[in-house]
Amino acid sequence: MITEGVVELSRWQFAVTALYHFLFVPLTLGLSFLLAIMESCYVMTGRQVYKDMTQFWGKLFGINFALGVATGLTMEFQFGMNWAYFSHYVGDVFGAPLAIEGLMAFFLESSFVGLFFFGWDKLSKGQHLMVTWLVALGTNLSALWILIANGWMQNPVGAEFNLETMRMEVSSFGQLIFNPAAQVKFVHTVAAGYTTASAFVLGISAFYMLKGRDAAFSQRSYTIAAGFGLAAVLAVIVLGDESGYTDGEVQKAKLAAIEAEWETEEPPAAFTLVGIPDQEAMETKYAIKIPWVLGLIGTRSIDTPIMGLKDILLKNEQRIRNGMKAYAALQKIKDSEKPIAPELVAEFEQYKADLGYGLLLKRWVDDVSKATEAQIAEAVQFSIPRVVPLFWTFRVMVACGFIMLVIFALAFAMSSIRKCRQEWLLKLSFWMIPLPWIACEMGWFVAEFGRQPWTIAEILPTFLSASSLTEWDIILSLSTYILAYTCFLMIEMFLMLKFIRLGPSSLHTGRYHFEIAEGAVK
Template identity: 40%
Template sequence: MDTINWALVDWSRAQFALTALYHWIFVPLTLGLSFILAILETIYVKTGNEKWLQIEKFWMKLFGINFAIGVATGIILEFEFGTNWSNYSWFVGDIFGAPLAIEGIMAFFMESTFIAIMFFGWNKVSRKTHLLATWLTAIGTNLSALWILVANGWMQNPAGMSFNPDTMRNEMHNFLDVLFNPVAVNKFIHTVSSAYTFAALFVVAVSAWYLLRNRHTEQAKYSMLVASAFGIVAILMNLFTGDGSAKQVAKYQPMKLAAMEGLYEGRSGAPLIAFGIATQSKENPRKQDIHGIEIPNFLSILAFNDPDAFVPGIKDLVHGNKEHGIPSYRERIESGKIAIDALAAYKKAKKAGNTQEAKKQLALFKEHFKDFGYGYYYGRDPHELIPPVAITFYSFHLMVIFGTWFLILFIWLYAELFRNKLENKKWLLRLAVISFPLGFLAQEFGWITAEVGRQPWVIQDLMPNMVAVSHIETSSVMITFFLFLITFTALLIAEIKIMTNAIKKGF
């Protein structure tokens, strides 16, 4: 009988995924719209033209409808690290807690203080002070994204810490390594630029809807001009950091890269699948067959900047590849087991006062620590360490396809606005409207790629999800899961209805 309570692990994961995915419906709009508001208000203050103020106030109203629900889902995420992942909170709390606390002190207060001025301060503070408050709201909001993404980047590539065998946890020894962790820096820019893109799509879609109905034509065109320019910058930043992300995944999480591409057999000069589908293999139930259009050598370039580079596949990682110096998962599991046993032996020797033995065990532990998390898979099938391939593959590809489309769309809209012919291009306006839900999907697919693709790791190579959970009954997690599901869904419906009403009402 399996001694792992998988139901508990799965429900805990489901609850976290539910909260994170709901949170990410609302937050990107907050992140991006806050900057669009700051830009619009700056134009108003500079030009003194009341038209811009009217535009600013309209989008601010929509911003307000969306803001609170992002906050509501956010508080749950923070506390869920403790409530549902208590072992995780202990094992890495010394490093992981810091960015969360800094996020609160540095960013949340800034955001919540100045947002109050932004909404209720119109007649109470001067025009310039109000503008400053709007900028500080945007900066505060985006700073909070910085710190939570530093925390997430650290889970993907734990840096700046070491394990303290006496306290039995990981401890920070270099804060700058945590903050400037290459994965964190890239992840921050990639994620916020995707949020800016999403917010730009929102403004573009709503404006296009007005243009299609010949309502508020002037305000809609002004809004679209700002949003499409903002969108072009954002999506370019996004594509550029997406390339950086791929290189980091190749370096730190090769299994995620293999899953993203459905690459089973590693190869030199690996192609990238441009469009493809994944189907269950008939010969091997563990395998997905990938059929699609390939771009030769492109995966090798994307991952290593070298058209002939070897990209390891799932099989190379599970079974090892001597030629390329890749150890098998079985070897890593053995090594991890040695680390865990050596740590237990060290604690025992230390308690007994046997310094010599303690020193020996400690050295052994340190040698094998890099495989620590694999040790928990001792006696298990190494194939359990493969993430779900089909979900990761589809999420990644759809995200990239949608992202590329957004670049084309923004440039196109901007060009037509410039030529002053946009109102006549009804089909382009319709495309702009239907691209908004695609933006939402691309956002969520990005997170699914990043998070499902790294399963089963909660902290890459050090802690798998099965040992990160809290000691609670599965039924408790199921109850809270459904409570959150019902509440979040009700609030989402409310937001959509209120938002639609406000949009119908107009500027």
């Protein structure tokens, strides 16, 4: 029997490993594109500085990429290791996009990344440029398939429960691939990656300019990053807004929790800017509200209501009761002789859509159909995510996004009139570096914590998904991961800072700051 402890620890482990992995992924996603853009400039203009830019930022890309690959291994195997019932129950659907990711994207990116680093003298200019674009394509396709898998966890379309195999099976791949939740998540996430990489290049270039080093190199890098970054951050904000407007019941509960929207308001609903949400009392104290905004974001209309959490709970209670009936019918089917009587199947079919809600009760009672009223009441309370963490992480993410928008807009405006060498602007650009990472980590949290108590929305509760391991098993593995990842991160930061300080001098071309200063080459 699975214990609360095992589930909690497994969740912590997934969160820790995913958040670590997601420190490296956004930079890889965006920097691969920036490298391709820089190298395209080199091939088109033939100017050496663009090649040096590609190679130097490529060095930093490589340092980051190594840890992305290392921590990504865990992600591919952790489903089977720690979420065995999840893997069995939805593997028929969820496994396919992961496998396609490997075959279509990860192979492409990893095979060509070696040629990117070591192929400069072995390939023609055009061939090398193609290799760089293929790496960028591979990383972004990889994100596409991962987010199709993740989008299905948020809004599980195109799948049916199979009575004979006791699991979910695919009914329509078209729906799985063109899942609106997945499409929105994909564009939002890759745009966040482009923003991250732009902020990285922008900030470090600003650092070189502040130090008065390598003017041509850093100014060109700054300009490219400012343009690409402004487009990216605009896309993130617009498409993030689009995420508020997607399908799926659990997505609605997530939206209401993010906004601490307890009651269903008269449309269009007001947006709570800040306040102190209280889940027990189901109210938000000291709320500062902006009228209309939430209604507009959430529904794109002024007359559609946004359902508040209290109403969602009422609806969930009904679904949990239906789920109990579905579970009871399922047990009867399991115990009956083959062939199964059609009435039994019909009874199950009637309540099948709510089977997952019934399974929520498994946390309190093994035979779900015999749950008491008190247990049902408890399950209802747990059928929505916790509001406070979502409320704040979302606001931090959005605040980071808007601050970045302002800085990128200034950077773009000033560099397009060739006046970006202002100390205040360069300092702002430099100090912006951590913001995209904070926003990305918060964004991951909002998306995944907001889906609770489900691993697969409305189908499989998180509680049931874990492997039958012991608490000590996971304490041991979790501490191993934390220890190993933290060591790796420190080594990575050490190398990254070292190469950032060296700057393009690290290419040993003899053209850059430290080499000239030391009189090494003339």
